[in-house]
Amino acid sequence: MNRLKKEDLNRIKAECRGKKKDWIKVGYSTCGVAAGAQEVFATLCREVKEHHLDIEVKKCGCAGMCYAEPLVEVNVEGMPRVFYGKVTPETADKIIEKHVRGKMLMDDHIYDLKVHEAGAEAGLS
Amino acid sequence: MIKRIFIRDTNSSSADKARDFCNVLRNQLREKQMDEKVQLIRAADMGVYNQGIVMRILPDDLLYGQVEEKDIPRIVSETICGGKRLNDLMCHHAARQCRIVLRNCGVVDPESIEDYIAQDGYQALAKVLEQNDPEKVLAELKTSGLRGRGGAGYPTWLKWNLARNVKESQKYVICNGDEGDPGAYMDRSVLEGDPYSVIEGLTIAGFVTGASKGYFYIRAEYPLAIERIQKAIDQAYACGLLGENILGSTFRFDAEVRLGAGAFVCGEETALIASIEGKRGYPRPRPPYPSTQGLWGKPTVINNVETLANISPIILKSGKWFAGIGTETSKGTKVFAVTGKVKNSGLVEVPMGTSIREIVFDIGGGAGSGKKVKAVQTGGPSGGVIPEDFFNTPVGYENLQKIGSIMGSGGMIVMDESDCMVDIAKFYLRFCVDESCGKCAPCRIGGTQLLNLLEKISDGKGEEAHLAALRRISFAMQKASLCGLGQTAPNPVLSTLNYFEDEYRTHVLEKRCPARKCGRLFRYSIIQEKCKRCGLCVRNCPSDAISGNREKGYVIDEAKCSRCGLCLETCKPNAILRG
CATH class of the missing domain: 3.40.50.11540 (NADH-ubiquinone oxidoreductase 51kDa subunit)
Known part of the structure; x- marks a missing residue:
């Protein structure tokens, strides 16, 4: 990458924020890795590729809920942003099948959700 | 727009009650032909504890607590069909965490x-x-x-x-x-x-x-x-x-x-x-x-x-x-790593001035074991224990010092009734003795002496004079050590001694460990009347301390027993006695 100037910072910021895309984030700090995040991440990547889904799978740091690792946050347009906790490779399969492809939230695995984030659930006060 | 309702029984960890509740709700929705427009989801955690059945309704973002089956018709007709808020069911759950330091943790890709x-x-x-x-x-x-x-x-x-x-x-x-x-x-x-x-x-x-x-x-x-x-x-x-x-x-x-x-x-x-x-x-x-x-x-x-x-x-x-966040002398937020006997162990960032009770019970969900929370330890080996009576203290540098602990870097270890305070003091002190660099005498010698005394107490060889000696040596270490390690190493001893002197006295005078942690102060034995002679304890004992046969029955050899408690856990008829 080129050496950045202040204007470049604003440009990158605008570019990244402009990207409206669905994503999945996997907690990939020591707490997540110790609980099995590597396998979960691999499963999610494989499934996304297999079904040619337009969704980005990313790594991120520890969201604080270490007791529920591996933690997978899913943001799909028109649905609330949710955190699935204690995710196994099998649950990861189901997240792709039910949540991403079926647009339905899954029972018994949701540990937290974000409602007030922009774009996640339109029409909220 | 489709409504989504998250449901959880916040009083127990099993999903049974929530499942029954969902079924009743689903049937009533079907009667009103609303079942296509509403998705019911059983959540695994809602961040709310001991509030009975809790419902969170999206997109309205209403949180109802202590919901009973009799409330369902009202909820269906007024909230779900009518879009009205039922104020008597509203559950107040203020967002207690405030993320400044952790603002990007779990949000950004750390490698990008x-x-x-x-x-x-x-x-x-x-x-x-x-x-x-x-x-x-x-x-x-x-x-x-x-x-x-x-x-x-x-x-x-x-x-x-x-x-x-x-x-x-x-x-x-x-x-x-x-x-x-x-x-x-x-x-x-x-x-x-x-x-x-x-x-x-x-x-x-x-x-x-x-x-x-x-x-x-x-x-x-x-x-x-x-x-x-x-x-x-x-x-x-x-x-x-x-x-x-x-x-x-x-x-x-x-x-x-x-x-x-x-x-x-x-x-x-x-x-x-x-x-x-x-x-x-x-x-x-x-x-x-x-x-x-x-x-x-x-x-x-x-x-x-x-x-x-x-x-x-x-x-x-x-x-x-x-400066608008926090207390008079401690501004901003503090990240705590809440671990130990707590339901939700993890990282918590709260504004300074939040009480320990809020951190342990409202965010941490209380003790995971169902036992009573006894104390928290903050500040690591340089800190001290804070008993449950002081849990309303707002966290801040001076406040925690006043009650004999320190803020430290932010470790917060929750302890319940099965934790022995002498054992805790011994654990932290041993850590400091191991880590002492040995340059100055108060830390090098004082630490070892303190540890010896604590070991005597937990072995049942303690005397009343030892308690005074613990205080005296601690004081000398605090005053004379070269660096922070030695000056603060006796803190866990002093604070446990301050708040839990009874426990120390029980160890010294009655030769008994109330939490059943100090191995020399209790023993396992077999209640012969209850014993079914199955031999499960013999097979599970890792130190070959149980002898006998199916005809004559079994006995535990106290000298060989390592007090691991495996026999107690495996015995089906509860024939193992700890005391």
Whole structure:
């Protein structure tokens, strides 16, 4: 990458924020890795590729809920942003099948959700 | 728009009650032909505890607590069909966490600088370089009231100003990531989850103090943190955010990672400096303080990871904003690593002034075991225990000191009734004795003597005079030790002795351990009348302490028994007695 100037910072910021895309984030700090995040991440990547889904799978740091690792946050347009906790490779399969492809939230695995984030659930006060 | 209803029974961990509730609700929705428009989801956690059945309804974002089956018709007709809020069912759940340090943890990809820039990353550095006025940054920090998050709570602006005012061409800034307290991992998570914010904080520290070189001192036991910070440094160099002419200015700053080989004392600033210089990690007496004479004899600022992660938000949102959070003397937020006998162990960031009770019960969900919470331990081996009676204390540097503990770096270990206070004191003291560098006598000899006394007490050989001796030696260590390690090592002993003297006395006078932790003070035996002669205990005993046969019955040999308790766990007819 080129050496950045202040204007470049604003440009990158605008570019990244402009990207409206669905994503999945996997907690990939020591707490997540110790609980099995590597396998979960691999499963999610494989499934996304297999079904040619337009969704980005990313790594991120520890969201604080270490007791529920591996933690997978899913943001799909028109649905609330949710955190699935204690995710196994099998649950990861189901997240792709039910949540991403079926647009339905899954029972018994949701540990937290974000409602007030922009774009996640339109029409909220 | 489709409604989504999250349901959970917050009184128990089983999903049975919530499942039944869902079925009733689903049937009633079907009667009203609403079942197509509503999705019911059983949640695994709602962040609300002991409020019965809790429902969260989206998109209205209503939270109903203590919901009973009789309320369902009302909820269906008024809230779900009518869109009306039922005030009597509303459950108040204030968002207690406030994320400043952890703002990007779990949000950005720690290996992508673009992700960080998208979250206003490097805007603070750009602002500082554009204004080109270190005094202005110091003034902002002074207004913010930010104090060192490593534990001692020294005002950050003052530390920076001291180093800034020394006339010297070469100065250094160091990020202290040698997090050694048992059970604490706040710094690790910040380094792993948001490395760029720490680099940005350190760069700003370099600019303000006039240092052109910074070091990240990270313990070698954190391989992932080291890998991420190294990648971040490399990427920052490639983007011109480290090195010469940062962001097109004339400012130059280099950063480098140095690994700590795992000595606890190297978290102490003078020992840390010695370690970076390649010497043995020995502390030295202060003054001179590192801000005037530090690394290689040059003025040096040492800040904790968490302190540095606070810098950019303060510069971007102003010191006044930061000072609006927290208490009179402790501003901003604090990250705690809540671990031990707690349901939700993890990282918690709360405004200063939040009570310990809120952290342990409202956010942590209380004891996971169902037993009563007895105390929390804060501040690691330099801290102390805080009994449940003091849980309403708002957290802050002075408040915690007043009740005999310290804020420390942010470890918070929850203990329940099955934890023995003598055992806890022994654990922390043994840690300090192992980690004592041996340079000064009060710490080297005092620690060992304290440990010997504690071992006698937990072995049932304690005498009443030992309690006075514990206090006397502790006092001597506090007064005469060279560095913080020795001065604070007796704290866990003193605070447990202060708040739980009864427990010590039971050990000494009755030779009994109320929590059944001290192995020499209780024994396992078999109640012959209850024993079914199945032999399961014999097969499970790892130390071959159980002998006998199916005809004659079994006995436990006290001398061989290691008090592991496996026999008690495996015995079906509950024929093993602990006492």
